[in-house]
Amino acid sequence: MDSRKFEKFFNALSSPLRFQMVLLMAKRPFCVCELENLFDVTQPAISQNIRILKDAGLLNERREKQWIFYSTNKEMLKSLIEEILQLLEKDETFVEIVGLKLSDLPDDPQKSCEVLSKRNSKELK
Numbered sequence: 001m002d003s004r005k006f007e008k009f010f011n012a013l014s015s016p017l018r019f020q021m022v023l024l025m026a027k028r029p030f031c032v033c034e035l036e037n038l039f040d041v042t043q044p045a046i047s048q049n050i051r052i053l054k055d056a057g058l059l060n061e062r063r064e065k066q067w068i069f070y071s072t073n074k075e076m077l078k079s080l081i082e083e084i085l086q087l088l089e090k091d092e093t094f095v096e097i098v099g100l101k102l103s104d105l106p107d108d109p110q111k112s113c114e115v116l117s118k119r120n121s122k123e124l125k
Contacts, residue, residue, distance in 0.1 A: 005057075009080055012056035017041065018049050022058055022072050029062060029069035 013019050017039060024030060024038070035046045050070060053059045057076045062069045100119075105112045 005080070006084065008056040009058070012052050012058055015049065015052075018053055021049060022053065022077075025059065025070055026072040026074060029071040031067055031069050035070075 013022065020039070021030075021035060024035075030038075032043060032046050032050065035041075035050075036043050039046070050059065053070075054061070057080075058073055059070050060073045062071070105115060
């Protein structure tokens with residue numbers, strides 16, 4: 001499991017502005033000046049948000065002379081969502097994240113906290 005890829009994805013979409021940008025750019029490509037005017041945000045702020053979205057792999061860019069047009073990378077988005085759904089179905093995911101099986105924990109949250117607390121105190125020794 002490549003958790004860094006998921007962290008970048010969720011971080012990129014955690015901003016309402018970036019989420020709205022991704023939704024808009026899924027319809028058609030936009031340049032920075034259009035986004036700047038649509039959202040009434042400065043050019044540096046738009047550029048920084050584009051950088052975050054690009055770093056997460058959520059945007060494609062196309063150059064035409066001095067213009068750069070950005071669009072949502074729909075294939076990557078679909079692929080990542082499918083990976084997340086598959087991850088939710090895997091029993092091993094819990095082991096990969098916290099290092100134990102979900103079946104090792106009691107159903108009662110209070111008892112589960114006690115088990116985890118004892119486990120953590122043993123690991124610290």
